[in-house]
Amino acid sequence: MSDLRVAIAGDLHGAWGTSDEAVLARLQPDAVLFVGDLSDGDLRLTKRIASLPYPLAVILGNHDLGRDRSGGILRQQLALLGENHCGWTQRGWSQPAIGLVGGRPGSAGGGFHLSHAVQAVYGPITLEQSADRIVAAAAAVPEDQPLIVMAHCGPSGLGSEADSPCGRDWKPPAVDWGDQDLALALDRMGRQRPPDLVVFGHMHHQLKRSNALRRTLLRDRRGTAFLNAACVPRSGRDASGRELLHFSWAEFRGASLTHLSHRWYSPDAQLMHEEELPRQEAMAC
Structure with a gap:
């Protein structure tokens, strides 16, 4: 059984180009995920x-809405993405055999x-x-496939x-800025799968x-891994002056997650730095 390899691009904020595509062309991942804030509504x-x-x-x-309260830019984005957009739905493929479920689109966090x-496009939603929409989408994922939940805010x-x-x-005080609907959905899902x-x-x-970095x-404790992919900016240089591009990376064998990391590649797709999730590391939540 071969591993499934998934590349994950964090918040782009417009920073995407030929170098990113060249790295993907060399790596040839089985799937590529984008967690939102592609730009400020740039349809190109x-x-x-x-x-x-x-x-x-x-x-x-939230940035993808383009400061357009009418929902017009959001509708155009959704039309361009088609079935690739996974907000409140299941996105799956026969190959690779991965079940992916999207959270609430356009989230800015904060509960x-x-x-x-979003209301203009989807209507009022509690x-x-x-x-409920997230849980229902997850229920459609076959048990022998990895189940990935993807959201803009965690x-x-x-x-x-x-x-x-x-x-x-x-700004102070520091508070939990995560999405409450996603947390509720994950709790309900955890009782089954x-x-x-x-x-x-x-x-x-x-x-x-501060100069500190986020965890x-x-x-x-249920074994679910969590990855914040928002390395911004996604490109830069290391202490030696070498150009680096960031992707997060996940690997599955069957339905089991076997590897999860942040990776920094050279423009010719050489892996230069990696930060990996220890397999047995757990948090008290």
Whole structure:
């Protein structure tokens, strides 16, 4: 049985180009996931991502709404992405055999809030209804496939410190800024089948009020792994001056997650640095 290899791109904020595509072309992942905030509503970038030649899943973030309260830009983004957008739905492929479920689109974190744009497109939806949609989508994933939940902002319940995976870091006091509907959905799912992996972005790795970094890789007591992929900016240089590009990376064997990491590649796809989740590391939640 060969491993399934999944590349995950954190918040792009417009930073995507030929170097990123060249790295993917060399790595040839089985699927590519985008956790939102592709840009501030730049439809050209959305179209470019939608045309990538890989099994693809995208969840749109708050910046993708383009400051358009009418929902017009959101509708255009959704039309360009088609079935690649997984908000409140299941996205799966026969090959690779992965079941992927999307959370609430357009999230800005902070508990539960529907923007005017999201309401214009999807209608008024309560916290309970949002959680119900996520749970129903997850129920359709075959048990012999990995179950990945993908959202723009992660769930509440992962800590309330500034460096927590979804901790508010831009002003005091530090609070849990995660999505409550996603947390409720994950709790309900955990009674039947906990997800193997929950991947999200939104809360940037570099903290706003210090030089510290956010905690971004962890596993809970049910065995679910959590990954915050929002390394912003995604490109830079290391201490030796070498250009680096960031992707997060997950590997599965059967339905089991066997590897989860942040990776920094050279433009010719050489792995230069890696931060891996220890397999037995658990958090008290």
